[in-house]
Amino acid sequence: MRTVYVNGDYLPETEARVSIFDRGFLMADGVYEVTSVLGGKLIDFEGHAKRLQRSLGELDMPSPVDPGELLEIHRELVTRNDLEDGMIYLQITRGAPEDRDFAFPDPATTPATIVLFTQSKPGLADSPAAKKGIKVISIEDIRWGRRDIKTVQLLYPSMGKMMAKKAGADDAWMVEDGMVTEGTSNNAYIVKGNRIITRALSNDILHGITRAAVLRFAREAQMEVEERSFSIDEAKQADEAFITSASTFVMPVVEIDGVALGDGVPGRVSQRLREIYIDESRKAAV
Template sequence: MTRTVYVNGDYLPETEAKVSIFDRAFLMADGVYEVTSVLGGKLIDFEGHAKRLQRSLDELDMPSPCTMDELLEIHRELVKINEIDEGMVYLQVTRGAPDDRDFVFPDPELVKPTLVLFTQNKPGLADNPVAKKGIKVISIEDVRWGRRDIKTVQLLYPSMGKMMAKKAGADDAWMVEDGFVTEGTSNNAYFIKGNKIVTRALSNDILHGITRAAVLRFAKESQMEVEERNFTIEEAQQADEAFITSASTFVMPVVEIDGVSLGGGVPGPRAARLREIYLEESRKVAV
């Protein structure tokens, strides 16, 4: 079945969707994106993703292509047209397509931003069997640019990191800078020691995860202690449990870090419970 996608005001078959070769996302990685999960045909944490999108646009002095209400309607229409029960909606905004390649930003009065959205159908997203066995991660050097808090389309190094993990027989990688873990290739990283969750504090060094914010809120409501600080791979290896969060994985247990097994190599009870709580509570307020 051919998907219907959205490009600059039009709903089109994916085979007919086109963007200029001069679009600055293609030439300069000058674009931002968001991914919103869909469960039961409804959007999870849409408001959080919309607010982060606006923040990314503001940080890059990039105009917004539409209002957030219009964006919500586009999301809902794509979910409806493509009959998505469980899956994701990918959104990308770029600075647009000027007449030619140039490092200088084009005049926003003359060049309008490009807006593209498409869906991904992922049956069984919530009941992902991987969550029952956990994932293995390796550590790699973090050599990305300094503004990881802006969700840009500069994803080459995260892609390379996932390939490094695959080559090493692992599932993902945690990036390390100056001896401390920043985040995963496409997720935030955590470990649990006793009743305490430890994760890196928000800054320009990591993405301000929407799922991260919700999970930490639910953890505090469940009487777990949360400590936001720098931590090392060695410290995480000595933990009781570890996990990652993202819009597509929700809460995913980590059972091995650089070859060191955690919790006997099986997901721990606290990470598993946080996943249950997140899914349960998020479904209640989905739009």
């Protein structure tokens, strides 16, 4: 049985409780982060901690812990759950006032809710999907305008994943005004020659922690990076494509809307970037 963290306490998962008045439950008024664990160590923790603070700040939501305490909680959960490979999910909400109300509660009287739990994923870095690549479909992006804030409003991304599953694909890329924004839970890229193309940072997409690291490693490896929008039609004509996220690292995309990319197998650039990212991340893990 897993040990989880709820508002300062480490508890068996069966004993964990959150109020029915919690605004994360009633209003999706909360933010989250997912940090991968490889070999019992945290991957890109500092980046996730910084983005968490940014998300909280954008929503004028106080943090119940400081970065040092947050790292200690993550490490304690790794130890208590004997986690070798997997993920730690963190969620902070605006708390549980005495009743439901659209107005924000006073943070002086309604403390934030903080929950963390582990997910064991043995062999996370050796995913079979990375060897064969994934298939994606395109769907309309109808989310709210502040996708740069990592909120728990994940209904449409969940619907997108189900649309993909129904179509016999693995995931979906969302399209707005004719251009790809991002995947349902990941950033999207295409490759033309030695040039990696991905949408520039803005309020339209999540500022991926894995994205930042992968683009840095790509530039260090003398690969050309172009941050601009691209269409689904351009993507279908690319040599290869891939996605990045904390849980998938670098995952090759081999088919878009039924159109195979290149030879229909993971391409050289995406495979090499996956190797570099995992190797370098292991070295820097805490």
